[in-house]
Amino acid sequence: MIIHIEGKKAYTPHSKRLVRLGIGFKKGLKTFLNPVEVLFLVLKYDARVEINGKPAGTTDVFEWCVNSIENFMQLYSVYEDLRSRGYRVKVLDGFLVCKYVVLPFCERLKTTISEISKRRFEKLVLAIVDEENDVTYYKVEEIDLRGEHFEEGFEVEGVLIGDRVFTDPTLHKRYFYGGLKGNSTILSLLECAYLVEIGWLNVKLKGKVLSLEEIKEIGRKHDPNFDRKLEVYRDLKRRGFVVKTGLKFGSDFRLYDGRDVHSRYLLTIADNRLFPMYEIARAVRLAQSVRKKTVFVFKEGDRNTYVLIERVKL
Amino acid sequence: MIIHIEGKKAYTPHSKRLVRLGIGFKKGLKTFLNPVEVLFLVLKYDARVEINGKPAGTTDVFEWCVNSIENFMQLYSVYEDLRSRGYRVKVLDGFLVCKYVVLPFCERLKTTISEISKRRFEKLVLAIVDEENDVTYYKVEEIDLRGEHFEEGFEVEGVLIGDRVFTDPTLHKRYFYGGLKGNSTILSLLECAYLVEIGWLNVKLKGKVLSLEEIKEIGRKHDPNFDRKLEVYRDLKRRGFVVKTGLKFGSDFRLYDGRDVHSRYLLTIADNRLFPMYEIARAVRLAQSVRKKTVFVFKEGDRNTYVLIERVKL
Numbered sequence: 001m002i003i004h005i006e007g008k009k010a011y012t013p014h015s016k017r018l019v020r021l022g023i024g025f026k027k028g029l030k031t032f033l034n035p036v037e038v039l040f041l042v043l044k045y046d047a048r049v050e051i052n053g054k055p056a057g058t059t060d061v062f063e064w065c066v067n068s069i070e071n072f073m074q075l076y077s078v079y080e081d082l083r084s085r086g087y088r089v090k091v092l093d094g095f096l097v098c099k100y101v102v103l104p105f106c107e108r109l110k111t112t113i114s115e116i117s118k119r120r121f122e123k124l125v126l127a128i129v130d131e132e133n134d135v136t137y138y139k140v141e142e143i144d145l146r147g148e149h150f151e152e153g154f155e156v157e158g159v160l161i162g163d164r165v166f167t168d169p170t171l172h173k174r175y176f177y178g179g180l181k182g183n184s185t186i187l188s189l190l191e192c193a194y195l196v197e198i199g200w201l202n203v204k205l206k207g208k209v210l211s212l213e214e215i216k217e218i219g220r221k222h223d224p225n226f227d228r229k230l231e232v233y234r235d236l237k238r239r240g241f242v243v244k245t246g247l248k249f250g251s252d253f254r255l256y257d258g259r260d261v262h263s264r265y266l267l268t269i270a271d272n273r274l275f276p277m278y279e280i281a282r283a284v285r286l287a288q289s290v291r292k293k294t295v296f297v298f299k300e301g302d303r304n305t306y307v308l309i310e311r312v313k314l
Numbered sequence: 315m316i317i318h319i320e321g322k323k324a325y326t327p328h329s330k331r332l333v334r335l336g337i338g339f340k341k342g343l344k345t346f347l348n349p350v351e352v353l354f355l356v357l358k359y360d361a362r363v364e365i366n367g368k369p370a371g372t373t374d375v376f377e378w379c380v381n382s383i384e385n386f387m388q389l390y391s392v393y394e395d396l397r398s399r400g401y402r403v404k405v406l407d408g409f410l411v412c413k414y415v416v417l418p419f420c421e422r423l424k425t426t427i428s429e430i431s432k433r434r435f436e437k438l439v440l441a442i443v444d445e446e447n448d449v450t451y452y453k454v455e456e457i458d459l460r461g462e463h464f465e466e467g468f469e470v471e472g473v474l475i476g477d478r479v480f481t482d483p484t485l486h487k488r489y490f491y492g493g494l495k496g497n498s499t500i501l502s503l504l505e506c507a508y509l510v511e512i513g514w515l516n517v518k519l520k521g522k523v524l525s526l527e528e529i530k531e532i533g534r535k536h537d538p539n540f541d542r543k544l545e546v547y548r549d550l551k552r553r554g555f556v557v558k559t560g561l562k563f564g565s566d567f568r569l570y571d572g573r574d575v576h577s578r579y580l581l582t583i584a585d586n587r588l589f590p591m592y593e594i595a596r597a598v599r600l601a602q603s604v605r606k607k608t609v610f611v612f613k614e615g616d617r618n619t620y621v622l623i624e625r626v627k628l
Binding site for chain 2: 244286
């Protein structure tokens with residue numbers, strides 16, 4: 001097979017073989033090829049190439065490809081990988097379309113979770129390409145997080161000591177708030193603010209009852225993102241979860257759904273933060289190594305949108 | 315048992331039981347107690363406490379303890395954990411001394427790796443205490459990294475396309491540089507700079523040979539830390555390793571020692587960077603989940619110091 005490259009265009013005389021492979025698109029007697037398809041035919045089917053009528057070596061072809069479209073190497077790596085898995089793949093405007101709609105990303109690329117989740121195709125799959133051109137696939141799915149842990153109210157007293165609140169052991173024993181030390185539940189400031197907000201807890205500092213605003217003020221001193229964390233925490237409680245810190249796993253919260261003794265989800269507040277793709281890949285890898293799922297949350301208007309990102313095998 | 319607290323001091327009448335437990339230090343007829351020991355006796359041995367002659371509740375004791383010494387809760391959590399493992403523990407100037415010298419850290423604390431590794435006691439163990447007062451122990455050890463991968467020189471030509479260098483397949487096939495695509499080895503700019511530096515590679519851009527300085531200049535545009543990375547890369551090659559990117563694992567490099575087909579170490583260039591302890595914990599956890607060891611490197615004068623951090627069970 002011989003491929004002719006002229007300027008930005010690449011074509012080859014029409015052949016049934018290409019139709020069978022699902023490569024290129026026919027126009028008259030020619031089959032026009034995408035740069036990805038050109039390199040694939042060169043590397044896998046030993047196609048010869050002429051650039052403007054002169055025979056070209058592999059390096060010349062690489063050079064033409066890389067200069068023809070942005071992020072060529074990522075696109076090509078995913079294309080080749082999908083082909084090697086037996087899929088007939090079409091290149092469409094930065095996407096690779098087969099049974100799935102695959103969106104290749106360089107692992108160094110930074111984006112927001114909302115940007116990713118906006119591309120709502122059925123069967124959208126992210127393909128993250130690492131520096132060595134290895135490809136890993138991820139499913140992205142908006143989910144309606146629901147647990148089955150619900151609580152009935154009671155009233156307790158607490159004392160603020162340092163950045164912790166010491167209170168009734170029942171809070172931990174019954175609903176897993178904080179941690180138990182001796183006969184006290186020790187709460188974080190976040191848990192404390194939530195419990196004060198719903199009217200279960202009265203907190204004193206040196207004998208004086210603290211208002212919710214005073215507690216938040218202390219919380220903000222320890223964590224500038226305190227208010228947003230409280231907002232998500234509140235939403236997760238409403239959705240029926242036991243919510244604990246996920247710091248150890250590199251996330252904001254780990255969630256127990258009231259069915260399983262192990263936490264099921266690791267949740268990260270993403271909002272408008274730019275994540276490099278390798279950070280997303282790493283979060284999913286870490287979560288899966290401890291049998292948990294990775295969820296990101298961002299704000300759309302007044303609503304929290306939860307996005308599950310999971311590794312998939314194609 | 316009754317404990318008397320007066321100002322900053324806590325003591326109890328001398329008893330053989332405390333001697334047997336290895337708690338406190340005797341002075342005359344009194345045994346003086348550290349705040350950590352006070353709380354331990356209250357929570358585990360139901361000791362009663364009087365503060366300035368008045369009976370005190372557990373919350374009062376917590377309050378006195380938290381205000382008596384910095385990072386009390388961390389120190390106490392580690393103390394209690396070590397005691398529960400059967401160690402006789404002494405509190406000494408922020409350290410807990412038993413069979414090991416244990417240094418408790420709050421997981422939010424930020425420090426440099428050189429700061430940690432400077433505390434060169436025999437048997438130093440880091441104890442990282444998370445927000446829920448769970449304790450994990452880590453061994454910190456300076457190591458002389460040595461691999462058994464060595465290379466004999468040859469000369470090849472390459473072409474810079476985008477941020478990659480396309481060159482001879484032998485470089486990958488023989489010494490695992492870069493990745494193979496078709497019949498080309500595709501190198502990163504870092505590998506390229508190293509190979510140009512040692513005189514194995516000539517790289518051309520549009521027909522013109524690039525100098526080492528020109529390549530470094532391009533490298534710096536892609537990665538501001540390019541020069542320091544090259545310095546460490548060079549040192550690792552000298553020490554006998556195949557060096558590949560560790561980005562996927564959240565580190566700078568993964569190292570193959572030439573004995574094992576799997577990479578043994580994940581290496582992070584730490585230098586003067588401040589790491590929160592939970593980030594160190596997470597790096598070790600991630601590495602261990604893929605059976606690798608975590609190494610940090612920092613510069614001492616002209617020398618690279620390599621520090622292995624590993625989880626240990628006490």
